[in-house]
Amino acid sequence: MSNELSPKQRSALQRVLDDPYLQPWLFKKVDNLVWFDAFKDSGLFSPELNPEPFKTADNTFKIPSWPITEYLVSSSLRLKEEHDVKIAQQYLKLLREVTQYAADNKQSNYRTWWQFSKVLRNLPLEVITLEDLDCVSYWLNDKFDRYLVNKEISEWMLELIDIDTEKSVSFAIFLLDKLFEIKSVEGRYADKKQEAELGFDDYLAGEFVEENALALGEKLGSTVVNLCERKLKEVLDINRNDKWSNIWRNAIPEHKQNSHQNDADDIVLKLFRDTLLGYVKKESDNNANEKLIELINSDYQTIRRVGIYVASECFEQLEQQTKTLVIQPDNFNDKYRHELWHFINKNFSLLQGQQQKSVIESIESLNVTDEETGALLDKPTAYKQSNWFAAIKDENEITQAMYQACVYITGVEPDHPDFSCYMGGGVAVDVSPLSVSELAVMLEDIDELINFLNEYKEVGHFNEPGIEGLANTFEELVLLESGEVLNNLEAFIELKPHYLHKIFSAYSKLWGDKAQRPWSDLWPKIINFASKVFNEESFWTSADNAKPAPFIGDKHWVISSYCRLVESGCEKDEHAFSLELTSDVKKTLELILSRESGEDFSDDSDAVSIAINSSRGRCLEAYIKLSLYQCRNVEKDLEQHKQIWADYQPTFDDELNKPETAGEYEFITIQLMYVRNFLYLSKDWTVQNIDKIFGEKSSLQWRCALQAYSYVGWLIPEIHTHFKEREYYPTLLDDEALSDEVKGRYIEYACIAYLQKRDQLDDESLLKLILSRQKENELSKVVWFLWSIRDHNLEMTKNLVFSLWPDLVELINQQNSDKKPLASKLALWAEYIEELNADTKAWLMAVAPYINDDHNGMSFMQELARLSEDYAFDVADIWKETLSKPFYMYELEPIETIFKNLLSLGQVGQALAKEITDIYIKNNDEAVVELYQKISRR
Structure with a gap:
């Protein structure tokens, strides 16, 4: 050939030399x-001609192609066919020169490297050395893109394994090492934090591992297993997360x-796992068993876990020594x-007697x-x-x-016994800059963790990591069964409020x-921690803690979450805190x-909600719950x-004066919600202060108190007497600031007062007052309430119903409207x-025409059907x-009945x-007519 x-x-x-714009046309056309x-003699392969990326007008980078690489790829295919070793060496030299020039000048062009990867695959193996393959490392690390080169090199690597010569396998191992090169890079969100990063494109690497790792282990054996083990150790050392792999x-x-999903540690772990399994x-x-023994004895917890997993999957191939090692204490x-x-779980029955x-x-x-004491804790142990x-x-x-003996002691069966750390399902809506395991790594230097948490600034873009996500992840850290945070709480006192809130809420x-x-052990720590947090002046005075922070929490959130925790600890439960700790809790709450x-209240506020x-x-x-x-x-x-009451009374006395001294209404509201508990704590104090609790009629305090007492659902005789003496009922029923719901509850109290024989149906009674007002919504409430307690089988209720019914019928008869909802409600009786x-x-006849005005027709007809058994003519x-x-x-x-x-x-x-x-x-109700005809024919 010439x-x-x-x-x-x-x-x-x-x-094309005279007109460079024609060069792409020629390079695509020729392949000889x-x-x-x-081309070489004309200088067209000169390394400086490899184009560099350039920034566009919209501030992005464009990566131009090097047209002559089209020729190199197509001609290398011819070279592969003709097996021209001499020319192949020239091609190889060109690849090295261009790559070296780029490296020396810190240049990048992944399009060129992709084409070079294709050329390299076509060169005869006998001309290539491991030194020549060093250029692949540079190609694989292009800062703009790695996918195309990764794909090309990984495919070539698999081809080399299939060739199955000593040289091809050595090349394949070399390339696998380069593909899975591990880099230590600075963390994206945490300063001075190093993270492991793959040279291999993450997505492509994940696919590669899934499709090929098992076969790599089968074909390359211990060589590839040892390589992958080394890679995993590199990742674990950089991320410092080996002890948190679970x-x-x-x-x-x-x-x-x-x-x-496709993080470096996850990908490399799966690579090692599957190559070992293969x-x-x-x-x-014996070699495979020896390798497993080495791994199960590893100082790396993650590697030991992999070894145990593979041992389980290959149980039948294990020697007894390996099985015994797996189940060591x-x-x-x-x-x-x-x-x-x-x-x-899978292999217990197959173990030897001594092993079981x-x-x-x-x-x-x-x-x-x-x-502290070293005493055995029965339930946690069980x-x-x-x-x-x-x-x-x-x-x-x-x-x-x-198993049952343990469950008997604990009272519960474990939900997910095979997991030491199990996360419930749900959709994550708040992205965190670091995972819980990454935060756990930082626990090795708690000051570093606290500094990161307090100094982290969110980007503020949609779906970008934010403080809310970070706070939620910190809560996961607190919840870890290892108790790393809860056992070292004093170190976290300087945290910002949204993290303090998460400590209490996690507990x-x-x-x-x-x-x-x-x-x-934990209750004294959390109670002591809370005392120190709230005694820190900075908690109350710093702008960071005082500034409202919706969605992540401010100082108010911290207070609320701690107080909720105290309420939990006061429950009648074995997990409650010791009575010895109540004094410390009391001091903190008083502080x-x-x-x-307090919050701002107004006449139309929902006082209870506030x-x-x-x-x-x-x-x-x-x-209050602590005193109880x-x-x-x-x-x-x-x-x-x-004596206990005497210790609490001064604070309660002070709180009782807060509407006057500080314009605060929380205690008045909550005290009346818990009035039955206060009667238990001190009946004398509670009764003596009824007048002071409710304050002046029609005042803001009075309205707050009325709302709170409406939630009790229990008539307190002393309060009922106070209401009658002060003539509260007419005023509260006319008060426009009180909701119909609150008024309705007081109408129920009026009914209860009669049923408890604290009232009579005379002109002085509350029910007579309500009847005399002739307000349909109030009367409807009376009817509804007395119907709602029908299943209590109280003879007094029935007597009251029959006493009220004639007066209500008379009121209905006085109404001139076409619809009478009160009559429909009365039909319920x-x-x-x-x-x-x-x-x-007569009562039923009076309401019958209106039974469906409030949609009670069906229930009324059911009652008529019941009565028709004995009074069919009257029912008709x-x-x-x-x-x-x-x-x-x-x-x-x-x-039908x-x-x-x-x-x-x-x-x-x-x-x-x-x-x-x-x-x-006449009413065209065919269904009823057909029903009658069907029955009458029988």
Whole structure:
């Protein structure tokens, strides 16, 4: 073959040299190797011609292509066919020169490197050395894009493995090393924090691992396993997250609990896992077992977890020594729980007798002790053991009994026993700059963590990491079963309020979930922590803590979350804090009350809502519940009860004056909501202060108190007497600032007063007052309430109903409107009627035409059907009255019952049934007519 260009080819070359715009056309058209030297001699391969990226007008970068690389790719295919080693060496030299020039001048062009990758794949292997492949590292690390080169090189690597020569395999291992090169880069959000980053494009690397890692282990054996192990160690060392792998990688196998997707640690872990799995499955020899033993003994917790997982998957290939090593007592640790739990769950029955005994003994040796005394904590210990026994509880009667014994002590079965850290489902709406495992790593230097949390500034863009997401992730850190934060609370006093809030709220969640934790150790820590936080002057005075911060929390949120926690700790529960701690809690709450001001109330405010949601109100509720907690624990000792009350009374006295002294209404509102509790704490104090509690009639204090007392749902005799003496009822019913709902509750109290025989139906009674006002909404409330308590079987209620009914009928008869909703409500009282006489029939006749004005027609007809069993003729009369204003019956069963009862009474009943049917015919109600015809034919 001639190495010279033809005259025509030389002419074409000259034209493109004279006019560079023609070069792309020529480079795409030609692929003959003869052009290589000509292009080279013309300077077209000069490294400086490789174009650099440039910034466009819209401030983005454009990466131009180098046209001559089109020729290099197409001609290299010819080179591959002709196997011209000499020219191949020239190609290889060109790739090295251009790459070296770019490296020396810090130039970038991923399009060129992508084309060079194609060329390299086409060169004969005998001309390539490992030194030549160094240029691949530069191509793989282009700052603008890695995907195209990664894809090309990874595909070539797989081809080299398939060639399966010593050289091709060595090249493949080299390229795999370069593809999965690990870099340490500065964290995006945390200063001075290093993060591991892959040279391989994350998405492509994830796909590559999923599709090829298992086969790599099968084909390349221990060589690739050792490489991948080294890579994983590099990632873990940079991220410093090995000891937290059970958080960022909850399960070594694929599982929905695994939070990471395509991060470097996640990808490299899966690469190592699958190559190891492929190797052990393929090589069931002593070497594979020795490797597993080495991994299960590793100082890296993540690597040990991988070793245990693979041992479980390849159990039949394990030597006894390896099995015994897996179930060593040290591995019964929350760090390895998921993998070891499934190992024994799947393989317990296949273990030797001594090995099974060892598993049981290891589980029984697990315990939780009090930090100070060293005493064994029964429930946390039983819960810890139950998680492990859950793996083998179905093996035999012995293991089942051991599991049940633990559950009997704890009172609960573990929800997710195979996980040491299980996150509930849900859609994440707030993005955090760091994961919980990354925050956990920073716990090694708590000052670093606190500084990062306090100094972090969010970007403020949609779907970008923000403080709200970071605060939520910090709460996850607090919730970790290891208790790293809760055990070192004093170090976190300087945190900003949104993080302090999360500490208290996380503790409340643990309590609410009845988590098996060493509560006796934790309560003193959290109570002491709270005392120090609220005694810090900066908490109250700094702009950062005083400035409202919606969605993430300010000082008011911290107060509220702490007080909610105190309320939880006062419950009658084994997780409650010790009575010895009540004095410290009381001092802290009193400190908060002295510093925290109340919310603004107005005449039309929802006083209860404001009070229970304000931070001061929450503190008052906690203070009240703390006093109740102490008194209930000395219930049988009256003197101690009095002494406890004496300790709290000065604060309550002071709070009682707050409407006058500070314009604060939280205590007045909350005290009346808890009035029954105050009667328990001190009946004398409560009764003596009723007048002071309610204040002046029609004042703001009075309205707040009325709203609060309306929520009690219980008539307090002393307060009822006070209301009558001060004539509160007419005023409150006319007060436009009070809602109909509040007024309705006082109408219920009026009914209760009669039922409790504290009122009579005379001119002085509250019910007579309501009747005399003749306001339909008030009367409707009376009717509705007395109907709502119909199932209480109170004879007094029935007597009251029958006493009120005539007066209400008279009022209805005085109304001139077409619709009478009060009459419809009154129809509900038909349930109280057991027999029809002149009075009761008249009452039902009076309301019958209006029964559906408030949609009570169906229930009324059901009652008529009940009464028709004994009073069919009277019911027929009432029924005809209802038809003066016809309504649709979606359920015909009551009508069917009445028809049957009428027809059973002979000719008179049949005539009445026919008469009623004729009315339905006139009303075009075909369904009822058809029903009558069906019944009468039987």
